[in-house]
Amino acid sequence: MxxxxxxxxxxxxxxxxxxxxxxxxxxxxxxRVTKTALTIAKSEGADLFICEMAALLHDxxxxxxxxxxxxxxxxxxxxxxxxxxxNQIAAIxxxxxxxxxxxxxxxxxxxxxxxVVQDAxxxxxxxxxxxxxxxxxxxxxxxxxxxxxxxPREHLTLEDYRKGEDTAIMHFYEKLLKLKDLMNTTEGKRxxxxxxxxxxxxxxxxxxxxxxxx
Ligand code: ADP
Ligand code: NI
Numbered sequence: 001m002x003x004x005x006x007x008x009x010x011x012x013x014x015x016x017x018x019x020x021x022x023x024x025x026x027x028x029x030x031x032r033v034t035k036t037a038l039t040i041a042k043s044e045g046a047d048l049f050i051c052e053m054a055a056l057l058h059d060x061x062x063x064x065x066x067x068x069x070x071x072x073x074x075x076x077x078x079x080x081x082x083x084x085x086x087n088q089i090a091a092i093x094x095x096x097x098x099x100x101x102x103x104x105x106x107x108x109x110x111x112x113x114x115x116v117v118q119d120a121x122x123x124x125x126x127x128x129x130x131x132x133x134x135x136x137x138x139x140x141x142x143x144x145x146x147x148x149x150x151x152p153r154e155h156l157t158l159e160d161y162r163k164g165e166d167t168a169i170m171h172f173y174e175k176l177l178k179l180k181d182l183m184n185t186t187e188g189k190r191x192x193x194x195x196x197x198x199x200x201x202x203x204x205x206x207x208x209x210x211x212x213x214x
Contacts, residue, residue: 015030104178
């Protein structure tokens, strides 16, 4: 099978699974992350095939969405059916398990390709799109937009991070605004700047409207 053929089979495999995902991890998240990953990969000289495959598959064994072990076994099976080598499969699946934020509790060592895909995934969590995804996720979980009496938490355990006694606005402080300084690559850092500034001005406007001032 050619690489293009494998990529196309992978797109179909992922699309079928994530098309209707309703918490901001849908197929179009995957499409955006894949595009951004390729942009960053080119400027970093990373392996384009591994980056594109890992970006396509990166949420396919996410513990928020699936039983992680089962889903990962399913992906490995799919990849061996595509004729990938054990090394290629390991390169891709270690990225899948290594890049998730988990409230800052994932300390996996990443390959260059892993750093690229992690930056691309994080870029989709910030800026205009990141804001939209955060409100969708929060709404999907039945949480509030904002509650002035609830303050962002400092040292979150993974359990607290997932448990969700938070509001959408709290999530800006607990994750989104931290991502700019956690970018791995030069191109990722550059892209994060503008998206970060956009979130800062969004929050200023938000609080001004909240107080009836603007
Ligand atoms: P990862 O997918 O890397 O493990 P997260 O679990 O933080 O990272 O989730 C990815 C996206 O889902 C976030 O960028 C955000 O848009 C949304 N999200 C996750 N947790 C929350 C939350 N508590 N409140 C609002 N949005 C959230
Ligand atoms: Ni993702």
